[in-house]
Amino acid sequence: MVGVDVVEVSPPYDHADITAMLANRVVLEALSALARRRLDAATGVPWNPLQPLLDGR
Template sequence: MVEVSPPYDHADITAYLGNRVVLEALSAIARRRGGEPWDPRQPLLDGR
């Protein structure tokens, strides 16, 4: 994630999307390092 500009994002949509992108990327890295088999039907942020 390079930049999120709050003054141009009045509804915070870009900020929420940026947050989601970073969380998905970190979750994918953590899952890959954990050694669990990956199931594409299961969301990365399922709360486990």
């Protein structure tokens, strides 16, 4: 991944904050995936889909 760009989030037009919350979730998911990939590379232990993405091991 080279970069992540969030566009078209305009709080004045998003009265229920649905778009803002979705944009927040997408950014957090991308950062979590990058952190997990780095942890897997450092420890050599692949992620188990039955565990949380970042379980603090």
